[in-house]
Amino acid sequence: MRSALAYTPRRGRLQAASVPAAAVYLGSLVLVAFAFSNPLVLGGAGAAVAAAGCAAGARAAVAVSVRWGIWLGATIVVVNALVTDRGDTVLVRGYDVPVLGPLDVTLESLASGAVLAERILVVTMAFAVWSACVDPDHVLRLVRPLARRSALTATLVSRLVPVAAGDLARLREAAALRGPGAEAAGRAALARRLVACSLDRAMDVAATLELRGYALGGGAPVERRRRSRHDWRFVAGGVAIGVCGAVGLLAGAGGFDPYPEVALDVDAATLALAAALPLTAIFPFADV
Amino acid sequence: MSDRVDSGVLAIEDLSYRYPNANHDALGGVTLSIDAGEFVVLAGRSGSGKSTLLRAACGLVPHFHGGEVSGGVEVGGLDARERGPAELAGVVGFVSQEPETQIASTTARAEIGLPLELRGETAARRARAVEEVALALAIPDLLERTTDTLSGGELQRVALAAALVARPAVVLLDEPTSQLDPVAGDELVWLLRRINEQWGTAVILCEHRLERCLSAADRAVAMRDGTIAFDGAPGRFLEWALAADPALATPGARLFDLAGLRPVPVGVRRAREGLRRGRPDTDLARIPASEGWLAPMVQPARGGAKRSAGIRPPAHALTVGDLWVEVGGRDVLRGIELVVDPGERVALMGRNGAGKSTLLRAAAGIVVPVRGRVDASRGCALLSQSPDDFLVHERVAEELPGEAGARALDAVGLAWASDADPRDLSGGERQRLALAIVMAGRGADEGPPGLVCLDEPTRGMDRGRKQELSERFGELAAAGTAIVVATHDVEFAAGFAERAVLLGDGELIADGPIAEVLSGGWYFATEVARILDVDGAITPEQGAALLRSERPVTEGT
Numbered sequence: 001m002r003s004a005l006a007y008t009p010r011r012g013r014l015q016a017a018s019v020p021a022a023a024v025y026l027g028s029l030v031l032v033a034f035a036f037s038n039p040l041v042l043g044g045a046g047a048a049v050a051a052a053g054c055a056a057g058a059r060a061a062v063a064v065s066v067r068w069g070i071w072l073g074a075t076i077v078v079v080n081a082l083v084t085d086r087g088d089t090v091l092v093r094g095y096d097v098p099v100l101g102p103l104d105v106t107l108e109s110l111a112s113g114a115v116l117a118e119r120i121l122v123v124t125m126a127f128a129v130w131s132a133c134v135d136p137d138h139v140l141r142l143v144r145p146l147a148r149r150s151a152l153t154a155t156l157v158s159r160l161v162p163v164a165a166g167d168l169a170r171l172r173e174a175a176a177l178r179g180p181g182a183e184a185a186g187r188a189a190l191a192r193r194l195v196a197c198s199l200d201r202a203m204d205v206a207a208t209l210e211l212r213g214y215a216l217g218g219g220a221p222v223e224r225r226r227r228s229r230h231d232w233r234f235v236a237g238g239v240a241i242g243v244c245g246a247v248g249l250l251a252g253a254g255g256f257d258p259y260p261e262v263a264l265d266v267d268a269a270t271l272a273l274a275a276a277l278p279l280t281a282i283f284p285f286a287d288v
Numbered sequence: 289m290s291d292r293v294d295s296g297v298l299a300i301e302d303l304s305y306r307y308p309n310a311n312h313d314a315l316g317g318v319t320l321s322i323d324a325g326e327f328v329v330l331a332g333r334s335g336s337g338k339s340t341l342l343r344a345a346c347g348l349v350p351h352f353h354g355g356e357v358s359g360g361v362e363v364g365g366l367d368a369r370e371r372g373p374a375e376l377a378g379v380v381g382f383v384s385q386e387p388e389t390q391i392a393s394t395t396a397r398a399e400i401g402l403p404l405e406l407r408g409e410t411a412a413r414r415a416r417a418v419e420e421v422a423l424a425l426a427i428p429d430l431l432e433r434t435t436d437t438l439s440g441g442e443l444q445r446v447a448l449a450a451a452l453v454a455r456p457a458v459v460l461l462d463e464p465t466s467q468l469d470p471v472a473g474d475e476l477v478w479l480l481r482r483i484n485e486q487w488g489t490a491v492i493l494c495e496h497r498l499e500r501c502l503s504a505a506d507r508a509v510a511m512r513d514g515t516i517a518f519d520g521a522p523g524r525f526l527e528w529a530l531a532a533d534p535a536l537a538t539p540g541a542r543l544f545d546l547a548g549l550r551p552v553p554v555g556v557r558r559a560r561e562g563l564r565r566g567r568p569d570t571d572l573a574r575i576p577a578s579e580g581w582l583a584p585m586v587q588p589a590r591g592g593a594k595r596s597a598g599i600r601p602p603a604h605a606l607t608v609g610d611l612w613v614e615v616g617g618r619d620v621l622r623g624i625e626l627v628v629d630p631g632e633r634v635a636l637m638g639r640n641g642a643g644k645s646t647l648l649r650a651a652a653g654i655v656v657p658v659r660g661r662v663d664a665s666r667g668c669a670l671l672s673q674s675p676d677d678f679l680v681h682e683r684v685a686e687e688l689p690g691e692a693g694a695r696a697l698d699a700v701g702l703a704w705a706s707d708a709d710p711r712d713l714s715g716g717e718r719q720r721l722a723l724a725i726v727m728a729g730r731g732a733d734e735g736p737p738g739l740v741c742l743d744e745p746t747r748g749m750d751r752g753r754k755q756e757l758s759e760r761f762g763e764l765a766a767a768g769t770a771i772v773v774a775t776h777d778v779e780f781a782a783g784f785a786e787r788a789v790l791l792g793d794g795e796l797i798a799d800g801p802i803a804e805v806l807s808g809g810w811y812f813a814t815e816v817a818r819i820l821d822v823d824g825a826i827t828p829e830q831g832a833a834l835l836r837s838e839r840p841v842t843e844g845t
């Protein structure tokens with residue numbers, strides 16, 4: 001069973017773009033997600049990544065990453081609410097948690113956790129689009145000069161997602177085949193096994209790379225991959241997104257402070273920034 | 289180093305090696321020399337050191353795996369202890385047992401061209417080399433496919449192409465046929481022989497199913513406990529194996545040995561020549577095994593085509609009717625009709641991609657048919673190809689808690705291991721534990737399930753472990769559990785099954801007693817069946833009884 005996150009060769013613009021161009025484009029959205037904490041701006045960045053993924057034909061990868069991101073985000077919200085008692089608006093007072101003792105759950109800690117979750121969601125989606133649209137072979141070529149002596153590093157960078165995706169499909173099937181008398185394979189157990197399994201497999205793939213001659217020094221330089229005619233669009237799109245973010249920061253847009261009370265900028269500049277991100281992100285796919 | 293280094297492509301001198309954190313040597317003082325253009329089969333039981341020796345010859349040991357090493361390894365004139373696998377890649381190619389883990393690229397073309405790309409070859413030279421090796425291996429139609437859409441057999445060929453594309457002086461193969469059907473396995477061995485003869489490439493082939501490859505070899509080397517136990521011609525190897533380690537002897541050799549015939553033959557052709565010399569008046573093909581003295585040994589299957597066709601007594605372990613399954617827009621199963629009775633032992637066979645795994649998945653209910661019905665109402669447990677995927681907890685008892693778990697452990701003989709870490713168990717024990725996990729709680733009245741299916745359970749197993757597995761199946765079947773095993777291993781199927789079901793391109797093309805299905809053909813036939821060409825004689829014991837028989841063979845019988 002093929003994973004939605006596995007790279008699929010398609011005749012799309014993002015798939016045709018060079019690795020650096022794709023990295024600038026998707027990386028700029030990740031940067032914006034880290035630069036701003038305003039939920040509206042993060043929402044704009046998320047919409048931008050989703051639009052980019054759908055336009056690139058990676059709708060399934062976006063859907064999978066949203067599911068994972070929501071699950072991970074919900075965990076973050078709960079944990080943050082339990083471990084942080086800052087904030088003036090107490091929703092639950094003195095809630096008794098085993099081990100941790102009595103805790104206050106505040107609106108502000110929930111809002112702070114939600115912003116972290118939203119950021120994680122954006123990053124997860126961007127990673128999923130990257131994984132589904134950027135050829136790992138091209139990533140390997142790019143990484144090789146930087147990690148010539150370490151096939152394992154190269155494997156982890158370029159092949160971990162496809163390897164892990166294949167392993168996850170197998171592990172899920174095995175989990176479904178367990179008898180009713182056996183202990184169920186929960187998410188945590190599966191995740192633990194997946195990590196161990198993927199690292200083992202990454203070691204095997206790294207050994208294969210070594211056997212193919214990955215660590216060979218010298219030799220004639222590999223000819224450069226021809227740049228795509230779409231590269232400028234993605235570089236321009238990435239730069240434009242970065243400029244939008246920088247201008248927003250300079251203009252003081254996108255302010256958000258969860259403590260002591262939630263303070264959220266909903267001014268015109270913030271709304272404009274949030275709207276500009278998806279519009280700018282879709283530009284490389286537009287026929288102009 | 290030895291005095292054969294100059295003429296050899298591989299020279300190993302007093303090599304000892306211990307893996308990190310291991311408490312014993314994997315290799316102990318191995319000395320071996322392989323000449324240019326030799327075709328060598330490396331035999332030995334699981335854990336005898338074969339794979340480690342191959343990994344030392346390509347530089348993975350010790351450069352990639354670490355550990356303690358002493359002695360010398362020279363490959364193509366390069367000191368493997370000084371140079372890593374990348375530097376040796378120009379003179380040695382390596383193909384491992386698991387094709388999934390030896391693919392590092394997105395498409396087959398990129399994978400095959402990768403060694404040349406990493407060496408800095410121009411695009412034009414790469415393209416030509418890839419095209420030529422793809423033609424040599426008959427895989428040009430795979431070149432544009434993404435590697436994650438290739439079957440195990442296809443991946444194995446792509447991996448072999450990647451190992452050969454740089455025209456190495458020696459190619460090392462670690463059980464390359466373990467995932468291939470009999471047709472693809474035979475083709476691969478003869479392809480290696482052709483490359484060996486035409487290109488002069490030395491081949492070192494590590495294999496458990498020796499009957500597949502021994503006749504193509506110039507020389508056989510046997511390993512035991514990390515040392516070389518035998519090194520010589522294939523014929524002498526078989527004589528040695530019969531005396532020292534019968535599990536390594538081929539079915540043909542055991543046939544001759546049991547029948548008291550000498551010399552033991554290497555391959556079907558020499559066996560037939562030997563029989564003609566030894567019993568010139570015997571025309572074995574005229575003996576109908578289903579009649580007369582051989583009949584008691586040729587047990588009819590209790591299921592079979594007639595049973596499948598219609599009449600359905602109650603309480604079948606599996607009933608499949610007009611089953612159609614679609615995967616990825618393609619009909620993988622097409623109108624399958626099959627009935628399996630309680631206690632029946634069935635070998636499900638067919639080429640890679642014939643639909644065997646899909647049929648088992650449908651029986652286990654994890655594949656939804658587009659048409660037809662599957663009924664395994666007495667419970668169906670399916671053990672897929674990788675038993676380790678089932679081991680997700682830290683202790684055996686955590687995998688199988690409570691009384692149901694204890695009963696399941698007891699049923700597979702692992703009650704003693706409840707406190708062990710599953711990953712500390714041996715390969716065979718892990719497989720039994722996985723079997724217990726899929727069976728636990730599935731049967732009625734706390735017993736075993738009505739049907740147990742296994743997908744390629746003998747991958748990488750030596751004959752001893754296969755025998756153990758076969759005995760385990762016998763115990764389950766005696767308790768009323770039907771066993772259906774998808775396997776490419778015809779010799780294993782002949783040993784454990786009473787009935788064979790053959791699939792071809794999603795359709796059921798043969799269903800009958802194992803002795804009937806596995807004789808009379810060429811690929812889906814045991815070595816004994818190919819030697820004797822007598823209906824029903826498929827195992828060395830059956831064949832030897834035939835050869836020992838003093839019954840006169842007459843025309844028209």
